[in-house]
Amino acid sequence: MNSRKENGTMKRTHGFFTSQPAAALVAAWVLAALCTPCARAQSETRGEAVAEQAYKNIQVLKGVPASQIRTMMGLMNASLGVRCDACHVPNQMEKDDKENKKTARKMIQMVLDTNEQAFNGHTEITCYTCHRGQVVPVTTPVIGSGLTPPPPPPPAAKAGEGLPGIDQILQKYQAAAGDPGAFGKLKSRVMKGMVTDARGESHPVEVLQASPDKMATLVRMPKGTMGSGYNGKTGWNKNQRGLTELVGLELLLMRRNADFGRALNLGEELQNPRVTGRTRVGDRPAYAVSARTEGQRVQLCFDAETGQLLRRTVMIGTPIGALPQQTDYENYKEVDGVRLPMVVRFTGPDPNSATTTVYQEVTHNVSLDEARFSAPQN
Ligand code: HEC
Ligand code: HEC
Numbered sequence: 029m030n031s032r033k034e035n036g037t038m039k040r041t042h043g044f045f046t047s048q049p050a051a052a053l054v055a056a057w058v059l060a061a062l063c064t065p066c067a068r069a070q071s072e073t074r075g076e077a078v079a080e081q082a083y084k085n086i087q088v089l090k091g092v093p094a095s096q097i098r099t100m101m102g103l104m105n106a107s108l109g110v111r112c113d114a115c116h117v118p119n120q121m122e123k124d125d126k127e128n129k130k131t132a133r134k135m136i137q138m139v140l141d142t143n144e145q146a147f148n149g150h151t152e153i154t155c156y157t158c159h160r161g162q163v164v165p166v167t168t169p170v171i172g173s174g175l176t177p178p179p180p181p182p183p184a185a186k187a188g189e190g191l192p193g194i195d196q197i198l199q200k201y202q203a204a205a206g207d208p209g210a211f212g213k214l215k216s217r218v219m220k221g222m223v224t225d226a227r228g229e230s231h232p233v234e235v236l237q238a239s240p241d242k243m244a245t246l247v248r249m250p251k252g253t254m255g256s257g258y259n260g261k262t263g264w265n266k267n268q269r270g271l272t273e274l275v276g277l278e279l280l281l282m283r284r285n286a287d288f289g290r291a292l293n294l295g296e297e298l299q300n301p302r303v304t305g306r307t308r309v310g311d312r313p314a315y316a317v318s319a320r321t322e323g324q325r326v327q328l329c330f331d332a333e334t335g336q337l338l339r340r341t342v343m344i345g346t347p348i349g350a351l352p353q354q355t356d357y358e359n360y361k362e363v364d365g366v367r368l369p370m371v372v373r374f375t376g377p378d379p380n381s382a383t384t385t386v387y388q389e390v391t392h393n394v395s396l397d398e399a400r401f402s403a404p405q406n
Contacts, residue, residue: 076276084122088136089347093276096346103351104132106377107155108163128163139348154349194301197315198294200335205291210365214288214392215239219368221387223247226380233385242401243286252406258286259401266403277344280322291366297321298328309338309356325350336360336367352376363390 080086082094089097105111112121115129124130135155142153158165192200202208216238223233232248236257244257249268256265256274263274263282274282287293301319307329308314314329321342329339337357343350353376357369372385 085124088133088140092347095274095276095278099344099351100346100348102376102378103346103349104155106351107159107161107349109159109161110163114163136348151345151347151349156349191303191305191315194303194317197303197317197330197335198301201294201330201337202292204331204335204360204367206362206366208292211289211292214364214366216392216394216396217288218389218391218394218396219387220389221370221385223383223385226382235387236396236400237286237288238396238401239288241283241286241288242396242398243282244401246404253404255404256282257401257403258282259398260286262402264403271403277322277324284322298326306332310358312338314338334360336369361390364392 077094078090079092079094079097080090083097086097089100092100101112104115108114112118115126115132117123117125139153139155143149143151147153160166217236219235221233222230224230234246234248236242236244236246242258242260244255244259246253246255246257251268254266254268257263258274258279263279265272265274265278284290284297290297298317298319298321301317304316304318304327306313307316309329309331313332315332317328317330319326319328324345325343327339327341327343328337330336331338339354339356341352341354343352353374356373356375358371358373359369360367361370368387368390370387372387373382374384375382
């Protein structure tokens with residue numbers, strides 16, 4: 029497996045196997061989770077390389093886990109409404125030739141210092157706080173804009189008011205996921221379908237799972253089989269840039285995805301879950317639940333009528349802010365006593381990273397060779 033050296037195109041490329049961080053991939057096809065109050069402490073405890081070890085020219089993001097660099101770069105793209113090449117010389121990310129990169133370094137330092145000094149080290153100020161999707165932020169109030177009413181605040185349900193309790197929501201979710209007896213009989217699963225990227229290109233996808241915790245998502249692309257997986261010991265991600273072994277947070281998330289009994293274990297996975305209010309996902313009324321999972325903030329939306337999970341939004345925390353990744357689950361179908369979403373949509377701030385997976389076929393208790401859970405050779 030190669031180390032995290034970037035050599036691909038610096039342009040914001042379309043498609044999920046080119047520019048998306050591995051964590052996004054993980055989220056794209058199954059379920060995800062993620063954040064870090066103290067990047068330094070976490071990377072030490074996980075034995076993961078820090079950014080300055082994996083990259084050539086890191087000056088301000090020292091001590092941050094190497095696997096967070098891509099997430100932070102995506103976050104800066106989204107916050108400023110730019111592509112990688114606004115700051116970087118294509119294919120030579122370590123170079124400091126562009127003025128924007130040098131400015132961005134000062135800005136990163138300013139964000140880190142401000143949060144440290146004014147917010148007790150909590151990441152409250154981010155690039156997006158000021159930039160709002162523009163390179164040059166608006167600094168002067170626009171004449172007349174004070175007359176425009178501000179957007180209404182999000183509907184905040186008072187704690188518990190007219191809302192079901194968290195236990196009730198989780199119980200209903202589990203009941204909707206399938207009959208506990210049926211879960212016990214399933215040892216493996218193969219799901220086949222098509223994944224479509226933001227440009228409308230579709231590729232065949234196969235998701236293999238085996239109890240208790242093996243998984244592989246394999247996408248057949250013109251240049252070979254790409255994907256991600258966990259073989260019970262190690263996690264991997266393969267894209268057009270090459271093969272990467274997952275470490276740190278990405279590994280934790282992959283392991284969660286691979287948990288064959290994840291639907292039954294959701295209560296254990298969610299730390300400090302709270303029912304935060306009513307919402308809608310598409311045309312479905314839903315209850316929103318906030319929690320933390322693997323140290324990251326996560327919001328789950330459960331169908332108010334069926335109890336099914338409709339949406340999971342994970343905020344991938346970095347020292348300069350959080351990158352949200354949303355996965356929607358639609359068209360649940362019962363197969364062998366369990367209910368599975370046949371349509372899974374992934375979206376983040378960058379519309380080019382969106383994918384939709386439609387499954388056409390689900391088979392249980394297929395015998396799967398161990399080797400299939402490791403990265404494909406071609
Ligand atoms: C707003 C400016 C900005 C944008 C946009 C941006 N970067 Fe960066 N990038 C930086 C800065 C600044 C650093 C150096 C950070 C430091 O010194 O700690 C950096 C460092 C990197 C590095 C480490 C290079 C090395 O070897 O030292 C990589 C890789 C990278 N960026 C990739 C990307 C990718 C991929 C994108 C698009 C998804 C992107 N960047 C978008 C500003 C940016
Ligand atoms: C407190 C508000 C604030 C925050 C937070 C902030 N910026 Fe800025 N940024 C500005 C302002 C204001 C300017 C314009 C300065 C000027 O015009 O000289 C600017 C300019 C820039 C520019 C140069 C744009 C140009 O064309 O002149 C870059 C690049 C940039 N910011 C990146 C970032 C990044 C990356 C982050 C997050 C790590 C960030 N900024 C966070 C306020 C902020």
